[in-house]
Amino acid sequence: MTQIDPLKLEGIVCIYAAIELHSPLQYTLSILQRDLEKVLDTKPVTVASSDEARLIIRLAEEQDNCPNRPEAFSYRFSKVNNHVQMMIIGRDELGMVYGILEFTRRFLDIQPFWFWMDQTIERRSEILISCDSYDSPEAKVRFRGWFVNDEVCLIGWKKPYPPSREVWEPVFEALLRCGGNMIIPGTDLPRDGVHYKLAAEMGLWVTHHHAEPLGAEMFLRAFPGRMASYQQEPELFESLWHEAIEEQKEWKVLWVLSFRGQGDAPFWMNDPSFDTSEKRGAMISKVIKRQYDMISGKVANPVCCVALYGEISELYKGGYIELPKGVIKIWADNGYGKMVSRRHNNLNYRVHSLPSTDDDGKHGVYYHITFHDLQASNHLTLFPGSAAFLKQEMESAFAARASEYVLVNSGNIRPHIYSLDIMRELWLAGEIEVERHLERFVNSYYSEQHEDLVDLYRSYAESATPYGPNEDDLAGDEYYHHPARQIIGRWLQGNDADPDPRLIWATGEVPFADQVRGFEKRLEPAIGKWSKWLNLCDSVLFKLGADDRRRAIDQLRFHGELHLSGSEGFYWLCRAYREFGAKRYPQAFVCASESLWCYSRGLAALRESEHGKWKNFYQADWLTNISSTVQNVDTLRRYIRMHGDSPDFFLWYKEYLMPETEKHIYLENTHRNPLSDDELANQLKQYFSIASNHDL
Template sequence: MTTSQSFIFNKPTKFEYLGPPDLKGVEHFLQVLMRDRNKVFQESSSIIKTTVLFVLDEQNHKELYAEQYTIQFSEDLTEMKVTAADELGIIFGILHISESYLGVDQFWFWNDCEPSCKEVVEITPVPFLSEIPKVRYRGWFVNDEVLISMWNYKDSNEVVWEMVFEALLRCKGNMVIPGTDIENPVYKKLATSMGLWVTHHHAEPLGAQMFARVFPDKRASYIEHKDLFQQLWKDAILEQKDAKIVWNIGFRGQGDRPFWIDDPTFDTDEKRGALISQIMRDQYEMIAEYQKDPICCVNLYGEITELYKEGLLELPDGVIKIWADSGYGKMVTRRQGTHNPRVPSLPTKNEEGPHGIYYHVTFYDLQASNHLTMLPNTTTFVNDELVEAFEHEMNEFLIVNCGNIRPHLYFLDAISDIWTHGELNSEEFLNRFVSKYYPSFPGEMKDYMTDYFDAIIQYGVFDDERAGEQFYHFTIRKLAKQWISSLGKESAPNLFWATGEMNLENQFNWFKTKVEEKLPEWERLLENVKALVGEGNHIDQKRVHDQFLIQVQIHKNGCKALLSFSHAFEKFQREEFLDAFLLVDDAMEEIKETVEMMERTTSQKWDGFYHNDCLTNVSLTFYTLETIRRYLRMLGDGPSFYEWEKRYLTSVAESSVVLLTNKTKQLMDDELVQRLKV
């Protein structure tokens, strides 16, 4: 039953657009709106014909801010008019209708939540003016994207990236770094065709090709090959000059590291700062030849922050200074190796701007970061850090390292609230999140998500130093390498970042203490979440399985594997090689469980999503443990590889009479360990 006091939105409702032609972003999202309308609406019996009119009118609507839109209704309620002064304003208006009236969730694709079907939507004709987001340029850096770069949806990887950019725009983001290194140019055109601003990786100034890739036979020295560097930059400028670009200027090196590592000529901070300052001036002048009043930014990242704080960098006027967090959400410089200066990544409150933020909800540092699992800090922590940054006028720019999207939806959702409204009430956000995605059991999921963050290992003295899943996997692999290469006698220097300088035995004990303390919490949480999922096939249970249970499983398995591995080393030191062999197998079983969980999906859609897990690389941890297991058998059962079988698996009568060394082929490790455990 419809009412004459409402605007009727149903399947026959038409969409019309008035404005500049050939705006690909508007064209794309009008198609998205038609897709959503056809998903939601059944055939309608209503005889009322209505139209949604989108008007892009830059000249007559100068009172609207960039990206702002209005919604108004005709007196006879046959027309809804969405008006904006720019392309992104129209796109955000389209997505507002999709979400607010059709019920399409911002993460509908990534979280498997399709809108419910209906015959008609009645819209109360109240004029609407969209709010102005807290942050001017806000978006995602699709970085370390090894899962989505190798995964297809509907036999297409490009569709996957379309879904990335659509989700970003639904989160009210307007800017993207569309992938890392060689992935970036592939999807840059797609991002711009969907209306997004594009900016660049901090190691890829101006979005240009890497010097070492184009000129592999030449030393990547700006002093020696200034003309070649500038040609690469000019090519990048010409390619992008007609797009919406926030130009990243600066100079780091060939890869994600300082240039002076490869060019020892620059052996003082003064020399390094002078060269970077000159390069930034050159780059800015090159861009200004092709774009009037270009928008530029520079990443004060890692070692660059230290140079800036020392007063050794000179920036062109108006350049956005982007300050980076630690990788774990704290606004201090990141740890690199054992170098951990923790220089505050905040300008002084009277320091000339504009300023922005590079923030991580996922990180990759080969130490303790999170790649397959959520940021190990809380939304309260994230909110406090970003709100403090905003108090320092750091709201011109916010780029969030979003990884492979799906494991990080919780924090991407939270930050979209923060960059829109300026702050987040974490309790309200958690309630809203669990009610939206787990409506069958919001109370339980609220408790379990709280338990998840309580169970995280605090590995350092600072509040952000909390462990993602790489804490287990990289530690096992580094300890294993040192165990074998030094025969268990020499410490692992690449773990001094965590333990400080100590011998290998004490390093094992340090990690054992950390995991021993938190393992019971992970085990208890895992059992609770498994009971919630059960054998059910409800969409809520599938979502818990695919989005939450897997992350709990990764932490619990990693935690227990590292504990068993540490106990195995203790047995090895006492030359109790069989016990050590069995304990390493226990660790392998834990890691194997994670591998199987990552391969097991609840729907065909997600088959293969984790296949290219090459950064945490859970399978490599299994391989490493298998190597240690072989090593222990070599020590305790070699060279005949029959002693353990004869001693523990053969009858006393048979083993005491030896006419032949053995009557059957030696058992391989898997079969031997299974029989020994029985």
């Protein structure tokens, strides 16, 4: 075989597409042109003839020996008219898309999350490509993608609502670069948004939220005031399903069959006549069969799935639900990455959530690397568990035959990149060597101090705060905010004699004061661990150049700061409650002020991360809602000051801070300008620290 010289790309690169450019290839070809221009600083051109092209994009032919499976691609090389050509060959449309995107990763060093990581793209005068044939490996998972759920930051980032193409295109491009082929683009967004249509245009399979079967309009939104009961209004429900099928039948769709109530709740919340498992299971089975028949009447060989989530999982495992043959059964983790049933308020049965050995058919997984549950989940911060834990859960799911489908809750993308990259490796290869992967990840996005950065990513999970006995009971950012606001509300309402039922999941059913004390005990060691990690982080940041430092602040320090400021803020809130209970009101005021200052650091971290193209990215932080916590603590601090410093707000100054020589001779008409809350708290903090050696 004749050895072909390396392909040299320089200057104006000529590209020939030997196919009709449908929408997905138009998008991907524009990405290729953009990436070549980024690297070579010269815009490539498309040409009408293959003779003058350096890059040729086409469908596979028999003589190419491209793997004969969906989405496969190959690289082949030839020499024509004394110049070398590279052919990017796809078995189908997505195969060509993946071939182009892998080309830009492999030869231009454009990484899957280049946009979200603010990757520094190196300019080059030429690109040399060794002319070695290449065939893409088969992905472990057939359908693999993201559920862009709890996506409020994407909603608030830019002014248009629902989010525009400007927001969605980087999301869908990153997913395609990760080898993903399936998307749920957002939660309950207005139906006139571009999200579903654009995803289909870019070549992705679209699928649906389990609360929106078939992607249909919510019943009560379409028919306000009517009874949301399929038993009473089957024609109205079916009219919505019919409309959804007609709207999507030309797209690639994984049709979600389901029957939940309005607002993602069990349907019997709207129809209480279904009061037994037998009745509930029979109705769900009937509805799913009807949905399946309606799709089959309009779409040839539809791909259908059922999310075994929440009550549907329990009914299915109890034998109360029958599913059509061939439907993919989707099993879910508990929101914290463990393949067990999720916690419902204070109930946490942790029932195994994978198919049994005798459950035949196709199975898949819905998996959270971010979650929102008003308890302890991570929404703004990285998954708190280790890469080894993610490996354990996903490889176990694959071993249990749940490998036809993997849907990852990707949240707002930007805070979750390392975890999403782990999932990319798992759905493509079926396994992962966590240390090797981490080294590759760091080397791909950072230019220096690789060993130190690897250690920071690894030790992040080691610093996580356990809040319960299970390996997945690790605190995300919501742990520091939702329970804290619940405590403040109950405290200010004067309703703290009995346990707060909303906190039993974390503390047990003990008196409210003991619930608060339980949080305090867990938060104290958390402060030490996160302080140590942040000190280590800062020592690494000091060694980095400007670009890497900015990237490491956004992707590492940002997360540690939200954990440290959150754990400190919550700790001082608990201390304030203890001091208040002992009627040490000035001390409680200082503790509440410490809490406010700590939580405010977290809010400042959000704002500081909104640089450049990320301006306003976190302005719609409505779920963790650090701003709301700051406001709540400020309200609490004002309330505490009412206890002993009111009505003139001069009494604590007089008692603790005014010089003894002045106390008995001052004239009120010249000494009545009260200190601000911050000024008073700072001076009282210093006084109590010196006077009583009490750490405030």
